Amino acid sequence: MSYRQATYDEPLLREFKSGATYEIPGTVGDAGSMIPDALVRKDLNIQDVAEYDVVRHFTRLSQMNYGVDLGFYPLGSCTMKFNPKYADLISSMSQFRDSHPLADESLVQGNLRIMYELQEYLKAISDMDAVSLQPLAGAHGEFSGILIVRKYFQDRGELERRTEIIIPDSAHGTNPASAAMAGFDVVEVPSGKDGTVDVEALKGLVSEKTAAFMITNPNTLGIFEHNIGKIASIFHEKGALLYYDGANFNAIMGHTSPGLMGFDIVHFNLHKTFATPHGGGGPGSGPIAVKERLREYLPVPVVEKKGNEFHFNYSLKNTIGKVSSFHGSFGVLLRAWAYITGNGRDGLTENSSVAVLNTNYIAHKLSSVYGIPFKKQKMHELVISSASTGKRAMDIAKYVLDAGMHPPTVYFPLILKEAMMIEPTETVSRRDLDEYCRILIEGAGKDEEELHKHPTSTPVGRIDEVRAARDQKLNWRS
């Protein structure tokens, strides 16, 4: 192994004393005296650093950070694919980037066209009927979607009794959190022997109290819920709604869709499926789509087209209202528009095919050493267990770091011991796939004591997380 991440003993910003050099133009005159006495600020103790030091500081910090542009990043459930640079270029065009959200519609027809076309794209990809681009992340889309569930039953006079949302035990943590946030009780349905929802158990849980079922398909084990048609009927017969968590959409583009599967509400993770940069944790973007009967429930505004002109419609009859300041994370929407336009029908379909192929290739390569629970065909990701090797998932993850690649998601889903969740996406070479599998197998063969020494090629070694939680040093003053 020859990987080594750049390492600096980088001081905190406030330790630089070079003095700010940037100049804001103008003369303030007696503006200070216009501030009411009670509101005058006496001290402003923020860092005072020359611009060149600020740039050097962040450039050094950036070198101590791993990103998709540095190498393979198969973090399960996060869809860390290559972020095309044309999308960066387009989103930096001033006509887009510097436009004001409340500008007169006649002055931002280009923005509205982008939003309208993206709404149409997402409808075509999902086979749903109407889209709102407003939610700002996947979890925010979930919350918005569940607010629609709430309003829908409120309008039907059924909210009093429909208090439960059923969610598989393999679901992303955001699903139960979003359902609870919108005031519902969460009922967990177990996974069956083949890694899909246990339909018999499910039947026993569905009742008059059920408002909705939230699921991602393929599920977090990377397995397609082949009973989804049957499941949809079970819920629809009881008058309940089906919510599709779009986090795993990269498995199915052009092959199937939530609309075909019978879902009523869907969210998309544009930063995953449509390759917008993850930004070290965000911004994401989580548009939602619904079937016709829920169209009027979407958050407002939505973009509509009349003749050759685009405009915002703020008056949907049953709208849940607003879920964020303006009309969505436009800079991210624009990038997703660029990605979908660039890839087209053929490209998107092939991307999903190759993402699934890469996953199955990894499964094939690792199956001799790692336990791969559930014999089902894998879709865009797979979950392996290091329990079969006698090693901890965390130890192997740290070993992978020293090979200059990013480890899988570890200890998720929670239903599997020593889980390692691998999502290769389509943007990886066979060479990297082979190397990754080799490292995972090599790591599993090391003895435990040696594994504990890793990582050694990073600026810091293993981190004392218990101490962080105990000391609560949450800023440089504490």
Added chain:
Amino acid sequence: MPSREEIAEMIRETGLDSLDSLFSEIPTDLRKRSLNLPEHVTEYGLIRKASQIADENKWSEFTNFMGCGSYDRIIPASVDHIISRSEFITSYTPYQPEVSQGLLQALFEYQSTICDLTEMDVTNSSMYDGVTALAEAVRMSYRVNGRKKILLPETIYDSKTAVINSYVEGLPVSIEKYRIDRKTGFIDLEDLASRVDGDTSCIVVENPNGLGVLDPNVTKVHEIKGESNLISYSDPVSLGAVLPPGKYGADISVMEGQPLGLHQNFGGPYLGIMSFRKELVRKSPGRIIGETVDVNGKRAFVMTLQTREQHIRREKAMSNICSNQALMALASLAYISILGPSGLRKAALMTIKKSGDLRNRLQKIRKDSVPVSGTLFSDVPVTVRKPESLKPALMKNRIMGGIPLADLSRSLSGEFRNTFFFSVTEKTEDSDIEKLSKVLEVVL
């Protein structure tokens, strides 16, 4: 993507018949027959198409007086450069801290800098935008004290109330609005005090408020808030010269971070900035970075207090937030650091100065054209006598601005039906103010 040949080999090696057989688990009746999208285009073709669409935007031919939640401020070139660093922008949440120290340190510095700016104890590492952060603060207050009354200023924009309403949909709480004095634009402290009782969960104050006014009465609210939480919503650039929320007893402080070096981007991505008293940390939403040491005793940073979060606590989590606005937090940190104390103070004072310049110029034309007496920060409310002529006059003279107050706060649409906002920043030129004043002279 593997090459065609490699794909063929991989299919063989994996024991498959074809790429299509990878989708055999999908029942035939659920297979998608067609994807109704255009074929792919080349990068060149795509950029050409995008440029043409960008040209359909005509706003840049206009003089800009837009504000009310999104502001055209000076952004140092280095800010965009720093957040374009591929190691930052193409990374994700630092689940593997050893290989993510750069981002973790930057977010720790962001938290620290916001604490210094607001003089609050703890700052989380970002929320989606200012308004969702406010709504999360209201939820957090309910978690802290279980009380049911939420007090909002009557001048708060409807869009904020709407988002708060969405966020408290599942909670047994109710929203009540307290009075803002019409002449000064300040909180009516007597009215507010009369509404605070044992069931009050929180009082939201805005500074500047929905009339654009810097309100000295926010410093008095802690005297009447009783056991409720004081939530402040302020403009982060104003804090370069204006008293920070930590100094007037805020329990939770939230801000929209867009003015801190973020492009307006037609409304997003923006940045929700949230800080609070340290006693409230366990009830707070969002990711938090902490300082600790590695196995060799070297300083290190890591995500901490994660037991509040959805990936661990699921339905019992403090919030469902997962992806946040880390890159925007980084941008705001770079902006504050590059401006430094003198630059940030100047940006704040220039904004106050330009707001005063516009007010004075308009009051010279007609004394009561600006309906409130309080000092203004950015958003200048202007009352006109010929509202029907305003928009045509602005369009004809290529001026963007004049957002109707009645559109932002419908409950005030009676008294303020002829009031419109014209917003300024340190970027506003004296000649722009002169041009606007000449145009408004006809309708004022």
